[in-house]
Amino acid sequence: MKQKKVPMRMCLGCQEMKPKKELIRVVKNKENEISVDFTGKKAGRGxxxxxxIECFRKAKKAKRFEKAFETSISEDIYNTLEKELEEGNGG
Structure with a gap:
């Protein structure tokens, strides 16, 4: 049997390539709205x-989300992401 290729993506925090399913996707759509995409299926730039949480804080501090999307990001998006990561880590 042929093995299925696992899609890899780079984390904005640690800059490591990891399987797409292990990462959280943040997406910018055509209307320049930025949202957290937990399904990984929303249309737009991801x-x-x-x-x-440490990777998230690193990416936020270095403004890597702004660079990736070429736009400023509201504090609401950061708060949503941070809350989700804290809950996900047993917090």
Whole structure:
């Protein structure tokens, strides 16, 4: 049997390539709205982050989301992501 290719994406925090399913996708659509995409299926430009709060903080501090989307990002998106990561880590 032929093995299925696993899609890899780079985390904005640690800059490591990881399987797409292990990452959280943040997406910018055509209306320049930025949202958190937990399904990984929303249309638009995606950027990925580990399910690790430290990676998120690193990416936020270095403004890597802004660079990926070439636009400023509201604090609401950061708060949603941070809350989700803290809950996901048993917090």
């Amino acid at each position: 950027a990925y982050i580990c399910k690790n």
